[in-house]
Amino acid sequence: MNANTLKLEGVAKTFGVVRVLEAIDLDIRQGERHALIGPNGAGKSTLFNLISGAFAPTSGLIALNGTSIGGLVPHALNRAGLGRSFQITHVFDRLTVRENILLAVMGRFGKRWSLMRIGPVWAQIAEETDRLIAGANLAAQAGKRAADLAYSEQRAVEICMTVGTGASVILLDEPTAGMSREETRHIIEFIRRMTEGRTLVMVEHDMDVVFTLADRVSVLVNGRILVTGTPAEIRSDPRVREAYLGDGEH
Numbered sequence: 001m002n003a004n005t006l007k008l009e010g011v012a013k014t015f016g017v018v019r020v021l022e023a024i025d026l027d028i029r030q031g032e033r034h035a036l037i038g039p040n041g042a043g044k045s046t047l048f049n050l051i052s053g054a055f056a057p058t059s060g061l062i063a064l065n066g067t068s069i070g071g072l073v074p075h076a077l078n079r080a081g082l083g084r085s086f087q088i089t090h091v092f093d094r095l096t097v098r099e100n101i102l103l104a105v106m107g108r109f110g111k112r113w114s115l116m117r118i119g120p121v122w123a124q125i126a127e128e129t130d131r132l133i134a135g136a137n138l139a140a141q142a143g144k145r146a147a148d149l150a151y152s153e154q155r156a157v158e159i160c161m162t163v164g165t166g167a168s169v170i171l172l173d174e175p176t177a178g179m180s181r182e183e184t185r186h187i188i189e190f191i192r193r194m195t196e197g198r199t200l201v202m203v204e205h206d207m208d209v210v211f212t213l214a215d216r217v218s219v220l221v222n223g224r225i226l227v228t229g230t231p232a233e234i235r236s237d238p239r240v241r242e243a244y245l246g247d248g249e250h
């Protein structure tokens with residue numbers, strides 16, 4: 001049994017002649033919250049896209065619980081227990097908050113949309129949907145169309161949908177992008193609650209979020225992992241300061 005939920009070994013990605021990622025080794029441990037940070041253009045999104053199956057690696061191994069997943073299509077990854085939320089919101093605008101989240105939870109229970117939602121499985125689906133809605137403080141919005149929500153509320157719906165699929169590894173791409181301080185504070189608490197007992201991998205620019213939420217942080221610079229460590233280790237690492245935190249950009 002492999003203790004590392006997600007393992008990357010020698011992962012590289014080139015686009016044409018451009019080598020974007022090189023020799024990436026990364027061990028994401030079961031149950032940890034792991035942040036990927038780095039200066040603009042370091043390769044964070046590319047790495048995230050490789051892990052979530054949007055791109056296949058040019059070389060190297062990506063394994064989930066000891067099984068290679070490199071190059072699997074997203075729905076196959078989903079079945080393997082990996083759930084991804086996107087930087088660009090992927091909720092269904094015309095459906096209500098509850099319907100959106102219900103859809104994600106239904107998928108987990110292998111159910112399709114139906115008007116006859118009776119029986120023990122549907123009761124379980126409804127219960128889980130309501131638990132997510134309550135956890136995200138979305139009860140007052142449950143009957144509203146997703147299109148009519150504030151941006152931060154749409155992001156919360158999206159995170160509920162990702163968690164609702166039952167994924168044991170949750171991937172979040174800049175979960176607080178475009179949010180106010182207050183919204184950010186709220187969503188951090190929400191993510192913390194929702195990922196309890198699961199593994200979280202996130203790309204995040206906001207250092208307050210990273211240092212508050214992450215158990216470990218990997219710093220990516222020029223397509224390579226410069227260092228992986230606890231927030232305290234990362235904060236005090238002179239290489240990180242030089243390469244990233246000290247560049248005055250963030």
Ligand SMILES: Nc1ncnc2c1ncn2[C@@H]1O[C@H](COP(=O)(O)OP(=O)(O)OP(=O)(O)O)[C@@H](O)[C@H]1O
Pocket residue numbers: 015018020038039040041042043044045046047
């Ligand atoms: N499809 C592509 N074709 C060619 N080059 C690409 C492609 N996607 C990304 N790149 C290049 O790869 C490098 C890394 O990009 P990436 O978006 O992964 O960085 P990032 O760390 O996420 O940056 P940011 O913080 O600005 O989002 C950049 O130089 C980018 O121009």
